[in-house]
Amino acid sequence: MPNPDCILLLQAAPRHLIELAPVDLIIIIIYFVAVLAVGFYLKSRAETGEDFFLAGREMSAWIAGLSFLSANLGSLELMGWAAAAYEYGILAAHWYWIGAIPAMLFLAIVMLPFYYISKTHSVPGYLKLRFGEPSRALSAITFAFMTLLMSGINMYSMALVMKVVLGWNIHFSIWVSSITVAIYVALGGLRSAIFNEVLQFFLIWLGALLIPILGLIEAGGWTNLKAEIARNVGPSYTHLWSTLGSFSDNPMGIHWTGIVLGLGWVISFGYWTTDFLVVQRVLAAKDLRAAKMAPIIGAGFKMLVPFIVILPGLLALAVLPMKLTGEAAAVASGGHSYNEVLPLMLARYCGPGLLGLGITALIAGFMSGMAGNVTAFSTVWTYDIYRALIRKNASDEHYLSMGRWCTVVGILVSIGTAYLVMQFLSIMDYVQALFSFFIAPLFGTVLLGMLWKRCTGAGGFWGLLAGTVSSISLWLWVRLDPSALSIIALSSHAQDMAENMYRALWSWIVCVVVTVVVSLMTKAPEPLQLAGLVYGYSEVPSEGEMPLFKRPIFWAGVVLIGFIVLNIYFW
Amino acid sequence: MSREPEKFSIWFFIGSLILIYGILILAAGIRVAIFPPAAPVVLAHLHAGIWWGALLIVFGGTYAYLFRPTKRGQ
Numbered sequence: 023m024p025n026p027d028c029i030l031l032l033q034a035a036p037r038h039l040i041e042l043a044p045v046d047l048i049i050i051i052i053y054f055v056a057v058l059a060v061g062f063y064l065k066s067r068a069e070t071g072e073d074f075f076l077a078g079r080e081m082s083a084w085i086a087g088l089s090f091l092s093a094n095l096g097s098l099e100l101m102g103w104a105a106a107a108y109e110y111g112i113l114a115a116h117w118y119w120i121g122a123i124p125a126m127l128f129l130a131i132v133m134l135p136f137y138y139i140s141k142t143h144s145v146p147g148y149l150k151l152r153f154g155e156p157s158r159a160l161s162a163i164t165f166a167f168m169t170l171l172m173s174g175i176n177m178y179s180m181a182l183v184m185k186v187v188l189g190w191n192i193h194f195s196i197w198v199s200s201i202t203v204a205i206y207v208a209l210g211g212l213r214s215a216i217f218n219e220v221l222q223f224f225l226i227w228l229g230a231l232l233i234p235i236l237g238l239i240e241a242g243g244w245t246n247l248k249a250e251i252a253r254n255v256g257p258s259y260t261h262l263w264s265t266l267g268s269f270s271d272n273p274m275g276i277h278w279t280g281i282v283l284g285l286g287w288v289i290s291f292g293y294w295t296t297d298f299l300v301v302q303r304v305l306a307a308k309d310l311r312a313a314k315m316a317p318i319i320g321a322g323f324k325m326l327v328p329f330i331v332i333l334p335g336l337l338a339l340a341v342l343p344m345k346l347t348g349e350a351a352a353v354a355s356g357g358h359s360y361n362e363v364l365p366l367m368l369a370r371y372c373g374p375g376l377l378g379l380g381i382t383a384l385i386a387g388f389m390s391g392m393a394g395n396v397t398a399f400s401t402v403w404t405y406d407i408y409r410a411l412i413r414k415n416a417s418d419e420h421y422l423s424m425g426r427w428c429t430v431v432g433i434l435v436s437i438g439t440a441y442l443v444m445q446f447l448s449i450m451d452y453v454q455a456l457f458s459f460f461i462a463p464l465f466g467t468v469l470l471g472m473l474w475k476r477c478t479g480a481g482g483f484w485g486l487l488a489g490t491v492s493s494i495s496l497w498l499w500v501r502l503d504p505s506a507l508s509i510i511a512l513s514s515h516a517q518d519m520a521e522n523m524y525r526a527l528w529s530w531i532v533c534v535v536v537t538v539v540v541s542l543m544t545k546a547p548e549p550l551q552l553a554g555l556v557y558g559y560s561e562v563p564s565e566g567e568m569p570l571f572k573r574p575i576f577w578a579g580v581v582l583i584g585f586i587v588l589n590i591y592f593w
Numbered sequence: 594m595s596r597e598p599e600k601f602s603i604w605f606f607i608g609s610l611i612l613i614y615g616i617l618i619l620a621a622g623i624r625v626a627i628f629p630p631a632a633p634v635v636l637a638h639l640h641a642g643i644w645w646g647a648l649l650i651v652f653g654g655t656y657a658y659l660f661r662p663t664k665r666g667q
Binding site for chain 2 (some may be wrong): 043048049052063085211217220224228236237239341370372373374375376379
């Protein structure tokens with residue numbers, strides 16, 4: 023869930039922040055050579071559709087888990103949330119903790135067995151099995167369309183960051199990164215994308231971990247850091263929950279109900295359990311246990327990401343000699359904006375070599391995000407649109423070839439989108455909003471489909487449609503009349519962040535209510551149709567004979583305890 | 594799945610890349626320690642490049658050794 027404001031605000035930055043030494047450039051070039059080598063090496067492993075689109079379903083829990091996390095860990099995400107931490111304080115960590123961990127564990131323990139046992143290729147594929155073709159078509163077409171647009175936006179964002187941070191030519195960045203991604207994904211398919219995502223995971227941690235370590239040394243430890251932040255901007259910046267009792271008590275202008283119900287429930291569960299971009303990585307696992315362990319492993323590491331993203335933003339509040347501002351003020355004053363906080367901290371502590379590693383981590387993040395979008399698009403296009411609606415009975419070789427070609431075409435469309443966004447910046451704002459329209463209702467549809475036997479195909483379709491339409495309507499309402507925000511968020515103190523939370527919550531409620539009402543008005547599905555798709559009609563293999571430390575539920579419990587401890591510690 | 598696993602494990606590949614990065618960063622760190630730049634980074638006296646490079650060499654070298662091509666598996 024990238025922070026969209028980061029891109030728009032970077033647009034106006036007038037100069038670049040970092041000068042690279044020759045050793046830094048060598049490190050970046052080695053990275054490009056390495057990812058291409060992975061693609062060429064894995065080409066021979068992509069011989070069938072299952073190989074290309076689901077990596078042969080051979081991935082271990084660790085590879086699927088790290089890839090599952092990396093697909094979400096783009097550079098825009100890193101830079102955007104570091105900026106948010108500077109602007110809003112530790113509240114930004116909610117997007118990594120309550121906004122991710124419970125949903126990832128829920129996916130692993132409750133929802134994944136249905137995805138995995140049904141042997142679906144995709145989330146729209148599950149909707150077809152559970153609700154029929156109309157629901158799949160609605161979900162697949164919107165997902166494919168939005169995924170390509172998002173890919174183009176990510177591509178443009180990367181080029182923009184490279185321009186702002188390094189002064190690189192924007193066209194050079196777009197074409198070099200796109201061609202590289204097109205080559206390694208078209209050659210090796212999902213396996214190639216997953217292996218590069220695992221590589222990216224290590225590069226991000228090794229490239230970014232030095233900032234909080236050195237920052238804490240400079241600040242004199244966490245206690246001194248908190249005291250310095252309290253002196254500079256106020257004590258509310260280092261409290262996770264204690265300031266959420268009122269919209270007006272915290273820098274984000276949000277209430278705990280919005281964080282818990284909007285972010286922690288609807289947005290988070292919608293994204294982590296139904297966005298095919300991340301779910302696809304888990305479906306590539308070699309067996310059900312590996313598939314269930316993958317999100318748990320991902321959750322364990324996700325819980326630690328704030329230490330390399332949020333902590334640098336907080337450190338900047340204490341150690342940077344200048345005050346960062348919004349982009350408009352930064353342009354007017356010739357200073358720096360919030361969104362430059364991560365590159366500024368990188369340049370503050372990292373000399374030659376380390377700087378190259380940090381920049382490589384940013385590039386790797388962008389390219390993996392792009393590859394994630396393209397692999398998800400090619401799978402949904404090939405299986406859920408082309409095979410379902412255009413050519414039903416072609417050979418596996420034909421679909422494999424289609425997958426390779428639509429990877430290339432997908433990249434080209436993404437490049438076109440990137441150039442379109444360059445000309446008409448407001449498109450980006452709309453696309454980010456559009457993408458969010460589908461996530462919350464889709465979660466309602468899939469959740470009811472998996473857990474409620476009485477849910478019917480008509481209920482699923484109309485609920486999904488109604489939820490999406492209500493989300494769009496609420497968004498339009500606030501655009502046309504900004505005062506509507508106080509009605510949607512139930513408070514006149516609500517700010518922009520609160521709108522997304524409450525819009526998601528309302529659209530999810532509409533989806534669930536319509537699904538339930540329509541289902542009760544239509545004929546109940548036959549039990550035979552629901553085998554392997556719904557709780558109560560599916561035989562999930564027992565883990566009873568496994569030792570405790572091998573059971574996913576045990577490790578989910580360990581992660582959950584860590585999550586609770588962190589929230590209490592930073593209360 | 595009866596197919597042969599990859600000849601090179603992904604972990605070997607990652608370990609090798611990190612090892613190479615460690616060598617480059619360590620070398621750059623030593624160079625900076627011997628010839629300090631006119632505008633050093635904050636906490637330059639800690640020589641982060643040297644010990645971070647050494648750490649990468651140990652980490653990457655260990656992975657590359659443990660998952661070298663004679664051993665199979667992901």
